[in-house]
Amino acid sequence: MTFVKIISVAFFLFLVATAWNNPAGAGDRPDFAGAVAALNSDDFDEKIKAVETLAALGDPRAVPVLQALLDSRLSAAEDGRLLYADGDVYRDAMDGQPVTGVDPADLSDVSANNRVRGAIEGAIGQLSLFDPNPEKRRGAARAVADSKSAEAVDLLQRALAQETDPATGSVMTTALAGLQLRDADRTVRLTAIHTLASSTDPTMLGLLERLQDGERDQAVRRAADQAISGIRQRIALIGIGAHLFEGFSLGSVLLLAAIGLAITFGVMGVVNMAHGEMIMLGAYATYVVQQCFRMWLPASAFDAYLVVAVPVAFLISGAVGIALERGVIRFLYGRPLETLLSTWGISLVLQQLVRTIFGAPNKEVANPAWMTGGIDMSGGFILTWNRLIIIVFCLVVLGALAALLRYSRFGLQMRAVAQNRPMAAAMGIRTGRVDALTFGLGSGIAGIAGVALSQIGNVSPNLGQGYIVDSFMVVVFGGVGSLWGTLLGAVSLGVVNKFLEPYAGAMLGKILVLVFIILFIQKRPRGLFALKGRSIEG
Amino acid sequence: MKLMRAIAGVGAIIAATVSSHAVGAAEDTIKVGVLHSLSGTMAISETTLKDTVLMMVDDINKKGGLLGRKVEAVVVDPASNWPLFAEKAHELLEKDKVAVVFGCWTSVSRKSVLPVFEQDNGLLFYPVQYEGEEESKNVFYTGAAPNQQAIPAVEYLMSKDGGGAKRWVLEGTDYVYPRTTNTILRAFLHSKGVADEDILENYTPFGFSDWQTEVSKIKQFASAGKKTAVVSTINGDANVPFYKELANQGIKASDIPVVAFSVGEEELAGIDTKNLVGHLAAWNYFESIKTPENAAFIKQWHAFVKNDKRTTNDPMEATYIGFKMWTQAVTKAGTTNVDAVRTAMIGQTVKNLTGGTAVMNENHHLSKPVMIGEIKPNAQFSVVWKTKDVVKGEPWSPFIAGGKPAAQ
Numbered sequence: 001m002t003f004v005k006i007i008s009v010a011f012f013l014f015l016v017a018t019a020w021n022n023p024a025g026a027g028d029r030p031d032f033a034g035a036v037a038a039l040n041s042d043d044f045d046e047k048i049k050a051v052e053t054l055a056a057l058g059d060p061r062a063v064p065v066l067q068a069l070l071d072s073r074l075s076a077a078e079d080g081r082l083l084y085a086d087g088d089v090y091r092d093a094m095d096g097q098p099v100t101g102v103d104p105a106d107l108s109d110v111s112a113n114n115r116v117r118g119a120i121e122g123a124i125g126q127l128s129l130f131d132p133n134p135e136k137r138r139g140a141a142r143a144v145a146d147s148k149s150a151e152a153v154d155l156l157q158r159a160l161a162q163e164t165d166p167a168t169g170s171v172m173t174t175a176l177a178g179l180q181l182r183d184a185d186r187t188v189r190l191t192a193i194h195t196l197a198s199s200t201d202p203t204m205l206g207l208l209e210r211l212q213d214g215e216r217d218q219a220v221r222r223a224a225d226q227a228i229s230g231i232r233q234r235i236a237l238i239g240i241g242a243h244l245f246e247g248f249s250l251g252s253v254l255l256l257a258a259i260g261l262a263i264t265f266g267v268m269g270v271v272n273m274a275h276g277e278m279i280m281l282g283a284y285a286t287y288v289v290q291q292c293f294r295m296w297l298p299a300s301a302f303d304a305y306l307v308v309a310v311p312v313a314f315l316i317s318g319a320v321g322i323a324l325e326r327g328v329i330r331f332l333y334g335r336p337l338e339t340l341l342s343t344w345g346i347s348l349v350l351q352q353l354v355r356t357i358f359g360a361p362n363k364e365v366a367n368p369a370w371m372t373g374g375i376d377m378s379g380g381f382i383l384t385w386n387r388l389i390i391i392v393f394c395l396v397v398l399g400a401l402a403a404l405l406r407y408s409r410f411g412l413q414m415r416a417v418a419q420n421r422p423m424a425a426a427m428g429i430r431t432g433r434v435d436a437l438t439f440g441l442g443s444g445i446a447g448i449a450g451v452a453l454s455q456i457g458n459v460s461p462n463l464g465q466g467y468i469v470d471s472f473m474v475v476v477f478g479g480v481g482s483l484w485g486t487l488l489g490a491v492s493l494g495v496v497n498k499f500l501e502p503y504a505g506a507m508l509g510k511i512l513v514l515v516f517i518i519l520f521i522q523k524r525p526r527g528l529f530a531l532k533g534r535s536i537e538g
Numbered sequence: 539m540k541l542m543r544a545i546a547g548v549g550a551i552i553a554a555t556v557s558s559h560a561v562g563a564a565e566d567t568i569k570v571g572v573l574h575s576l577s578g579t580m581a582i583s584e585t586t587l588k589d590t591v592l593m594m595v596d597d598i599n600k601k602g603g604l605l606g607r608k609v610e611a612v613v614v615d616p617a618s619n620w621p622l623f624a625e626k627a628h629e630l631l632e633k634d635k636v637a638v639v640f641g642c643w644t645s646v647s648r649k650s651v652l653p654v655f656e657q658d659n660g661l662l663f664y665p666v667q668y669e670g671e672e673e674s675k676n677v678f679y680t681g682a683a684p685n686q687q688a689i690p691a692v693e694y695l696m697s698k699d700g701g702g703a704k705r706w707v708l709e710g711t712d713y714v715y716p717r718t719t720n721t722i723l724r725a726f727l728h729s730k731g732v733a734d735e736d737i738l739e740n741y742t743p744f745g746f747s748d749w750q751t752e753v754s755k756i757k758q759f760a761s762a763g764k765k766t767a768v769v770s771t772i773n774g775d776a777n778v779p780f781y782k783e784l785a786n787q788g789i790k791a792s793d794i795p796v797v798a799f800s801v802g803e804e805e806l807a808g809i810d811t812k813n814l815v816g817h818l819a820a821w822n823y824f825e826s827i828k829t830p831e832n833a834a835f836i837k838q839w840h841a842f843v844k845n846d847k848r849t850t851n852d853p854m855e856a857t858y859i860g861f862k863m864w865t866q867a868v869t870k871a872g873t874t875n876v877d878a879v880r881t882a883m884i885g886q887t888v889k890n891l892t893g894g895t896a897v898m899n900e901n902h903h904l905s906k907p908v909m910i911g912e913i914k915p916n917a918q919f920s921v922v923w924k925t926k927d928v929v930k931g932e933p934w935s936p937f938i939a940g941g942k943p944a945a946q
Binding site: 044072109111112113114115117118121202203205206207209210242246249250253351352355359360361362363364366372374381384385386387456457458459460462466498501502505506507510 | 700810
């Protein structure tokens with residue numbers, strides 16, 4: 001009897017205690033509104049508490065609100081309501097309903113700092129571990145592993161139990177193992193180490209190294225040691241692959257900058273110091289095309305602007321090139337010193353002209369969506385889209401140019417004039433016209449290079465200066481007049497540079513490459529591939 | 539044919555000398571020299587400051603001039619060429635006899651003109667944050683000293699709100715400002731118990747554009763398990779490809795925050811900032827700060843350059859404060875004589891655009907507030923931390939040896 005009584009008293013006390021803990025009582029999710037409102041608190045600690053509350057509530061309504069705060073789209077109206085921008089409309093943070101008649105001037109931003117953002121990423125991770133989209137679940141698993149929250153292990157185990165996608169499952173297993181490294185039970189730690197031993201994730205390597213610091217158990221230490229050295233080896237191998245890719249990428253940029261010069265300097269023998277400015281004009285053409293798309297075309301068409309920019313840049317730079325050849329350079333054939341000085345002067349004029357029209361500050365050229373981000377390879381190595389696309393693009397340009405020279409009538413005339421001008425003229429080729437078109441072609445290709453370079457660097461009036469020395473280096477190294485030499489020269493310089501950089505630093509790496517080229521030119525003054533042509537005879 | 543050649547030659551000569559137009563003018567004006575690069579790598583940053591000085595000159599002339607005389611700006615273009623800075627400074631002081639010079643951005647250019655100003659007893663107002671370790675009686679430094687920018691920024695990143703960073707990447711452009719600043723920061727980090735293996739110091743040349751390897755190196759360094767932050771003293775053009783590469787390699791501010799000392803609103807205008815939200819900058823001024831003074835300044839700026847889209851930035855505020863202080867000092871001294879103005883300068887006050895009052899101290903450095911801002915998607919900064927009061931500029935860092943020379 002007394003036993004029953006004790007139990008009932010205990011039960012009663014339990015009820016009182018629960019009611020006490022939950023003073024709001026009846027409402028099913030009483031804190032949601034409060035937590036959302038607390039996001040606008042002045043104190044970052046309060047904000048983080050609110051984020052954690054929202055994560056613990058597990059209410060999917062919180063995801064768009066938290067995402068908005070993460071992207072700085074959340075703002076507070078004057079009446080204290082929180083609104084988030086969703087495209088052109090504002091939605092109420094409480095229920096996601098669109099709100100009309102909002103004047104952006106009346107809104108004040110809800111601010112976040114990086115600590116709040118870290119908490120939000122963890123919270124969104126927890127809330128979207130069970131998202132139908134596997135991509136989101138993978139991101140969520142990674143975010144949860146970083147968040148170090150107490151429920152993370154439990155949540156991940158539950159998500160893993162019902163996971164059907166093998167790729168997502170393995171991400172979750174790794175994330176879970178990372179968290180279990182801190183488990184109190186040594187067998188759990190050992191299993192976690194074994195799971196991680198096959199990973200190539202540098203974060204996991206960091207976690208294992210941190211485990212080493214505090215670990216007392218010898219068996220666990222040994223296992224961790226083995227796992228660490230295994231992961232290190234694999235990461236080093238991936239590192240070599242990464243350097244190779246970076247080398248090819250740098251090589252492709254050098255090649256793009258140099259192809260045009262391989263024509264104007266290589267084939268025609270003109271020391272064209274204004275070559276960099278042709279690249280710069282191409283980049284500004286890209287900017288102008290972008291602005292036109294922004295102004296007159298719907299936002300959905302924006303990503304196509306880069307495709308349109310390629311022919312526009314080719315035509316503009318090509319036209320300037322032809323004007324340059326007809327106006328100045330044709331009077332200076334066979335006089336390299338005068339050509340050098342006058343083209344250098346022209347390069348300054350073009351720079352100042354662009355500076356006067358567009359202003360000195362850099363212009364923003366946005367990457368289209370298909371050129372941002374990258375493919376996450378293992379070992380923390382990311383193949384970035386813009387680099388990948390530029391490598392392919394540069395090969396396409398080179399291939400097209402080679403085909404033009406080899407198979408078209410114009411290419412034939414061009415080669416004929418380059419090899420023997422009087423004979424070509426005797427055969428009825430209008431050498432003057434061929435000269436102008438050849439120079440235009442070289443300049444136009446430089447313009448195309450400008451389109452690609454605007455995607456990875458600055459668009460400013462002195463853009464060209466950074467590439468002129470490199471371009472000459474590649475052409476001279478590869479062999480004046482040879483397209484394949486230019487290709488090989490650019491790629492080998494790129495790869496050598498990138499393998500030197502991690503050991504010697506960016507400065508010394510570049511110096512070493514220059515020293516190497518000087519020595520090489522001593523041995524083979526005509527570069528990798530020597531061709532016969534006017535440039536050598538002259 | 540000969541004609542064409544002659545035209546080409548003349549074109550080259552014109553281009554080389556085009557923007558150096560020193561105007562000879564009437565005797566009864568007060569001449570103000572403007573020594574900012576209008577071409578070359580630094581033109582992106584310095585052109586704005588030239589316009590700011592012209593705006594201030596225009597403003598004071600509309601209000602009736604100074605000491606009853608009109609003020610006249612003499613603009614020269616040192617073309618981002620450090621020795622040319624010294625030459626042009628010489629020209630301004632000896633040929634044009636200017637009363638004061640507003641100019642320089644990089645520390646190399648300031649070091650280059652310093653002997654000229656000291657020899658000719660000129661007066662230079664230098665408006666950019668710098669590495670300290672200098673104090674000349676001929677220079678007034680209106681930008682931040684290390685204790686007004688670098689040290690507070692690192693302290694913020696160490697704090698709980700900044701993420702509690704334990705491992706540091708000091709990434710800079712290879713010249714005097716980043717190298718000296720990083721020497722100071724390394725000593726400061728040592729004093730906070732950070733070991734050498736937790737610091738990675740790295741330099742790249744001016745205008746560096748291929749950041750793939752550098753950024754992967756940062757990522758690798760950051761994967762050692764401790765919270766890592768990057769302190770960037772990268773200057774000029776190289777910032778754009780650096781931030782693009784950060785975004786492409788998916789480095790988020792909540793994982794590895796990057797705090798920059800030379801990236802302001804002007805530099806961000808050339809970058810797509812959607813993927814950079816949360817990365818930081820430390821300055822004494824941000825355009826986004828709402829005060830009546832700042833609103834008026836922005837309005838005046840937009841009216842002067844006839845463009846509503848142009849941003850304002852920290853060195854512009856420093857130029858504004860410097861110019862105002864100089865006019866006040868001239869009014870107080872009743873002459874533009876350098877020695878008299880120098881004495882009158884000490885203790886001058888000007889209201890900051892961000893609230894509070896800037897004071898010129900005896901060490902020729904200002905007392906100013908320090909702020910940390912985070913990059914927002916609209917290429918502006920939102921302030922996440924700021925000092926309660928103004929901080930006095932201290933050029934001589936207590937963290938490194940050397941220090942102030944005994945006799946000036």
